[in-house]
Amino acid sequence: MADSASQAEEQVLELDDIQGTLLRLRPTPFTGAYFLLRIDDPDDGRQMLARLVPHVASATQWWDPPHHAWLSVALSYSGLRALGVPQESLDSFPDAFREGMAARAERLGDTGDSSPEHWDAPLGSADAHVAISVFAPDTAAMESLLETARETLRDLPGVSVIYRLDASALPSKRTHLGFVDGIGEPDIEGSGVASLAHRMGGGDYGYLPGFGPTIKAGEFLLGYVNEMGWTTPMPQPDVLSRNGTYVAFRKLHLRVAEFRRYLKDNASSPEEEELLAAKMVGRWRSGAPLVLAPEHDDLDLAADPHRVNDFTYHEQDPAGLRCPLGAHLRRMNPRDALADSLVDVKLHRALRRGTPYGPMLPEGELEDDGAERGIVFLFIGADLVRQYEFLKSQWANDGDFVGLGNEKDPIMGSNDGTGTFTIPKRPVRRRLQQAAPLRRDQGRRVPLHARHPRSEVDCRA
Ligand code: HEM
Known part of the structure; x- marks a missing residue:
């Protein structure tokens, strides 16, 4: 039941335990890439995550991230299983997450050309265990963080990179269809920054009209009160979910x-x-x-x-x-x-993070040149069914x-x-x-089991 005290009081978010990408907008311009990893040996997988998590930018570090570049990480259901998370715990995750988007394609309208059999491998398969995104303001910062990320894999034959998709801001600073995107974002209670403030140039704009009512953090993060006045059920143990959320990762x-x-x-x-x-x-x-x-x-x-x-x-x-x-x-x-x-x-x-991939089609060109281009679209929220699927x-x-x-x-x-x-x-x-x-x-759903750094290590338990 709604707890009126918790509804009325602003909740304090544990910003240093929340991945920055959930609450912060990435400044532009940027260069970036998404990686998918497969874990064949649980010990190697845990070792890799333990090495990786200190480099993940939290919501407090966002303006001064490690290596001046932003690294974020998410785990899929099959990834949690590959890491050896006990079945009882796996069962406590919601169906939409456990089943994955390919199994729910019909209800999502992913039919015809967009149906899972046309998705790029390994998207939509049980092989995609860990998703990592790396973004930086320039190639040098990006390379420096990538080098660190490569180090986390050193001498761990049980973890392999199975997919890479480069995705950088276009020269037009717009998306492929020519639109500026990323304007409409909800204001999250307790996140400490007005929507858009940083996308629009980094200034502190204070209250920005038109972004709608401030929304309870529990709509976007596990472990907080949501708009219905209660905390969205958390997968167990709490360490796997608190301060985390779910992400629908789509390649469009x-x-x-x-x-x-x-x-x-x-x-x-x-x-x-x-x-x-x-x-x-x-x-x-x-x-x-x-x-x-x-x-x-x-x-x-x-x-x-x-x-x-x-x-x-x-x-x-x-x-x-x-x-x-x-x-x-x-x-x-x-x-x-x-x-x-x-x-x-x-x-x-819900929160949206979109990044263009592929070269721009030259201005005025009306014939398809066969190049792969589109957006990587991340849809982030605490309830996949009520938000993304709806x-x-x-x-x-x-x-x-x-x-x-x-x-x-x-x-x-x-x-x-x-x-x-x-x-x-x-x-x-x-x-x-x-x-x-x-x-x-060409999508795939992964959860940001963004219990930020510590969580990945705790995941060994
Ligand atoms: C084909 C891929 C897509 C393109 C090209 C696209 C493009 C855009 C553009 C240009 C805007 C306006 C900019 C803004 O207000 O931020 C926008 C807004 C938005 N889009 Fe998309 N979008 C796509 C897919 C999706 C998907 C798959 C969803 C959700 C399932 C979605 C949800 C939204 C939302 C929630 C807004 C903000 C609405 C608001 O707050 O007023 N979009 N999109």
Whole structure:
């Protein structure tokens, strides 16, 4: 039951025991890489983790991380098993985590081209035991940390690196589809930093309007009170879960040429193409929100952390004449738009960390060049079903909640090119055929068993 005292009081987060990547946004520009490791010998695996964890940046060290680069680590269910975690303890993890995303593909809408048999090996397989990400402001800092990471594997034949994916900021500082991303992030109670403050240039902006109500830390971290007033059940023993969380790790291939052709085919001028792109996402490519800039892009608005997120739907755009009801942004965080329904939007927020991979498709190119490009997408929260799976299955791949029947998210819905995308307009709405799928999922879910450094060592118990 809700404990009113714990709800009212701000919880103190154990920041030095929480991986920094959970609570902090990475400054840009950056260069980085993701690695997956397989553990064939539990002793070697534990030894490797014991060596690695002192180099993991905590939320307190984030601004001055070891080696001036950021290392984060996560373990999958099969990884915990490979480390020798007892079955009783393994059984205390939730089904969604134990089963993994490949087994739950149907409910996640990972079908057709995005179904698990098309995922890059070893994504989605039981071989991916440990995920490590390394990010740095420049190549020298990155190399220095990578050298340290290699050292942790020295003389440990029972641990192998089975996958590497380089993922760095693009020269455009945007994502492959041309959008600025990473603006909408929840404010986490007790995290000690306002959303976005550092992404927007490192200053202390204090309170930033529009980021919605501050959300209880228990929505994002295990061991704290959540929005329902209780602590999300923790896998046992506590040492495996406290200050940790779950991560859906996805590699999303983006069909950039397809997107550009879709805009061209459905618009009569470059300006109209930009507007259509904005209607699909809910923001102009600069990041300026349609609700505040319905006709034209507004670069000053996009650059202003006090205004870029300061809008609502129910109050300012109830019929979706500015930002369509089915736009990606509005679906993924309906803000006040569901105020009249039973849905509590605060129960479906989560943290996002996205990194582009692959080369940019040259500006103006409309034909696919065959290169692998997309985003590595990390979706982080304490309840995989209520957060990640709900967003994917209900808000992305269903339109009922906004009165759009079975219309899907125009950017990341499991579209096959036969659906529709409705743009409310007066006197007559515009209804386009959806683009063919713009993304292909190649994902895998791993838990950030971010009980930060100590936990990995404790894991031997
Ligand atoms: C095809 C891959 C995707 C692309 C290109 C993409 C792109 C974007 C862009 C450009 C924004 C606006 C920037 C911002 O507000 O931060 C955004 C926001 C967002 N996206 Fe995505 N996204 C993708 C996949 C996903 C997935 C898979 C999810 C969740 C399951 C998701 C959840 C969100 C959320 C929660 C927001 C913030 C909404 C808000 O707070 O107003 N996105 N995305």
